[in-house]
Amino acid sequence: DVNNNAVWVSHVVSLSPPFHVVYSGNPLVRRLFKEAGYETRSPPMIKRRIYWGTEIRERMLKGKNWQSLVPKAVVEVIKEIKGIERLRELSKTDHVLR
Known part of the structure; x- marks a missing residue:
């Protein structure tokens, strides 16, 4: 993992197949990808204590x-x-x- 927000998105992109939408329940992840020009979506959290x-x-x-x-x-x-x-x-x- 890269412990530097400034390069984290590019690191994830370099390790992933092409994508256009990022799904995350993490506000920081959504913000970083949105700032990098990606569409972001927050999935509904259903029974989060069970599906953790x-x-x-x-x-x-x-x-x-x-x-x-x-x-x-x-x-x-x-x-x-x-x-x-x-x-x-x-x-x-x-x-x-x-």
Whole structure:
């Protein structure tokens, strides 16, 4: 991660396929992308305490049920990209748990 707001958007763009719209519930992320000329949208937060990324990642790392907390399409993508393996690898060096 880049800890510099001035270059963060360009860093994300360099790592992503082309896109025109940014979805984020984070006001800073929306502001940074809007200032960079991107359309931004804030998705509705539904049951945020249940569908919380930190909780889902913790469950993945602990081998607990996480699939019930995300849509089936997300489960399929996580499996396809070996997301849990990637998360475990990242957790060796990064602080992904709260």
